[in-house]
Every structure is written in C-alpha cells, then in structure tokens.
Amino acid sequence: MKLDLLRDLNRERAARRAAILVTAVADGTQRLVREADAEADPLAPELLARFRSGRSGIVEAGGGPLFLTVQVPPPRLVVIGAVHISQALAPMAALVDLDVTVIDPRTAFATPERFPDVSLLPLWPDEGLSRLPPLDRYTAVAALTHDPKIDDPALVAASRAACFYVGALGSRKTHGRRVERLGAAGLSEAEIARIRAPIGLDIGAVSPAEIAVSVLAEVIGALRQDRRRAPA
Structure with a gap:
C-alpha cells in the first residue's frame, strides 16, 4: 500500500469515518473510497452494501476482480x-x-x-x-x-x-x-x-x-x- 493511502486510511479510522480500500487483484492498483463519496462511485451499489455489512471481499467489475477492504468504526x-x-x-x-x-x-x-x-x-x-x-x-x-x-x-x-x-x-x-x-x-x-x-x-x-x-x-x-x- 502506498504511504499516502495508508495515511488517509488511518486518518479516517481515527476520525471514526468508514472507508473502503479498493484493490485490483490483477495489478494491485488501489484507491480509497470514503463513505460520504460512495453514492457517486461507479461501484456504488456494492460499496454501499459493504458499508452496511462491514464485510470485506472480492467483487467482479468490468476490468476484473476487485478486493474491497472495508473499514467501519466499531459500533x-x-x-x-x-x-x-x-x-x-x-x-x-x-x-x-x-x-x-x-x-x-x-x-x-x-x-x-x-x-x-x-x-x-x-x-x-x-x-x-x-x-x-x-x-x-x-x-x-x-x-x-x-x-x-x-x-x-x-x-x-x-x-x-x-x-x-x-x-x-x-x-x-x-x-x-x-x-x-x-x-x-x-x-x-x-x-x-x-x-x-x-x-x-x-x-x-x-x-x-x-x-x-x-x-x-x-x-x-x-x-x-x-x-x-x-x-x-
């Protein structure tokens, strides 16, 4: 994981804000999606469902499989x-x-x-x-x-x-x-x-x-x- 992504993820965790790290399985490229931005994301339905469940996992998208690492604040x-x-x-x-x-x-x-x-x-x-x-x-x-x-x-x-x-x-x-x-x-x-x-x-x-x-x-x-x- 790139240092700037790790820093952003830790910042969201410290602020008790949910976020999902999207990783392309094929080449390892990553991006961070904050809960507040999920509805406008191309993966919106899957992201919103993952925010609700709090469960990480693999999804199939147009460019191939993606691993969604879900981080939600502990209830x-x-x-x-x-x-x-x-x-x-x-x-x-x-x-x-x-x-x-x-x-x-x-x-x-x-x-x-x-x-x-x-x-x-x-x-x-x-x-x-x-x-x-x-x-x-x-x-x-x-x-x-x-x-x-x-x-x-x-x-x-x-x-x-x-x-x-x-x-x-x-x-x-x-x-x-x-x-x-x-x-x-x-x-x-x-x-x-x-x-x-x-x-x-x-x-x-x-x-x-x-x-x-x-x-x-x-x-x-x-x-x-x-x-x-x-x-x-």
Missing part, C-alpha cells in the same frame, strides 16, 4: 444511567462486541463495584460525552435514568449526531412530556421521532435483566437494519 453503546438495567445490559452488550460506556453523575451508583470491567464516567452527560470520541452514526445511546436532568442532554446530543439508535426509558405519558421538553430544547420533529420510547422491543419484559434483553435486541436490530446511511 459502540453509550448508556446514560448506572441503574439496575445498565448492570445487566453492559456485560450482554460486550458479548456482542459493542464497546460500552456508562455515564452517570451519581457517584453512589456509578461505581466500579457495580460495573466491573466497564468503561465508567461518573460525570454529567455533557461532560462525559465530551470525554469520548464524538457521537456518530455508529453509536447507540440508551438513556435509562428516568431523570430529565440527566437523560435529556444526552438525548439532544445523540439526536443531533444522528446516532444509529437512540432510546429512552419511560412510559408513553412520560415520553409525551419528554417530547415537549426536547422540542423546547430545539430538536426538530424528525429528530424527536427517531427516539425509541418506551425503550426496547415489546416482549413483555418485567425485570431489569429482561428489559436489558429487550433494549439490546432493539439496538442490534437498528445496527443490522438494511439502510443507506446518509453522508454526515
């Missing part, structure tokens, strides 16, 4: 609230290769004893999110505290960042009041409509562990959904 889950649901959700999410961070300013809850082997930030969401790489389309955010002072700032940030999943705990009545607050905070109707609330698939979950299962299933469904991500 991550940011959980707002060090609550009982989060205690069950964090280890399950790690099992499916989600990079998990839990944020909660309540230091009585956000303790290493309650969340062993989990990235834990005992901070208010605004400060906690500023310590992380910027939210993006490869990030899921689950707001679980039931406290507007903690949940709402994270929901605003996640909605504006077009995260692939944004969910919030609470009844439909609770969410109705949340919608009013988020609208007053400047979110559009379309941004608010993307918030999954009540959070999780409707499986009749009762216990914190069952609710965690329903949330994780909904996150995985959103991650794997066959959709075309709009350019940032």
Whole structure:
C-alpha cells in the first residue's frame, strides 16, 4: 500500500469515518473510497452494501476482480444511567462486541463495584460525552435514568449526531412530556421521532435483566437494519 493511502486510511479510522480500500487483484492498483463519496462511485451499489455489512471481499467489475477492504468504526453503546438495567445490559452488550460506556453523575451508583470491567464516567452527560470520541452514526445511546436532568442532554446530543439508535426509558405519558421538553430544547420533529420510547422491543419484559434483553435486541436490530446511511 502506498504511504499516502495508508495515511488517509488511518486518518479516517481515527476520525471514526468508514472507508473502503479498493484493490485490483490483477495489478494491485488501489484507491480509497470514503463513505460520504460512495453514492457517486461507479461501484456504488456494492460499496454501499459493504458499508452496511462491514464485510470485506472480492467483487467482479468490468476490468476484473476487485478486493474491497472495508473499514467501519466499531459500533459502540453509550448508556446514560448506572441503574439496575445498565448492570445487566453492559456485560450482554460486550458479548456482542459493542464497546460500552456508562455515564452517570451519581457517584453512589456509578461505581466500579457495580460495573466491573466497564468503561465508567461518573460525570454529567455533557461532560462525559465530551470525554469520548464524538457521537456518530455508529453509536447507540440508551438513556435509562428516568431523570430529565440527566437523560435529556444526552438525548439532544445523540439526536443531533444522528446516532444509529437512540432510546429512552419511560412510559408513553412520560415520553409525551419528554417530547415537549426536547422540542423546547430545539430538536426538530424528525429528530424527536427517531427516539425509541418506551425503550426496547415489546416482549413483555418485567425485570431489569429482561428489559436489558429487550433494549439490546432493539439496538442490534437498528445496527443490522438494511439502510443507506446518509453522508454526515
């Protein structure tokens, strides 16, 4: 690989932007396609499908076989609230290769004893999110505290960042009041409509562990959904 291509690929990786290295099998010539440029590329259908699946592989094009090396940011889950649901959700999410961070300013809850082997930030969401790489389309955010002072700032940030999943705990009545607050905070109707609330698939979950299962299933469904991500 040429040094300039390697440098560009590393730059995209560091910025959590997806890219595909296209290599001609016959002669080894290479080019880099960024996700934001894929729709205008001659290989657009195949590139977009690869961005969605995250899988590398060989495709046949007019000039012969091409190997597509796909680089997409690792998916991550940011959980707002060090609550009982989060205690069950964090280890399950790690099992499916989600990079998990839990944020909660309540230091009585956000303790290493309650969340062993989990990235834990005992901070208010605004400060906690500023310590992380910027939210993006490869990030899921689950707001679980039931406290507007903690949940709402994270929901605003996640909605504006077009995260692939944004969910919030609470009844439909609770969410109705949340919608009013988020609208007053400047979110559009379309941004608010993307918030999954009540959070999780409707499986009749009762216990914190069952609710965690329903949330994780909904996150995985959103991650794997066959959709075309709009350019940032």
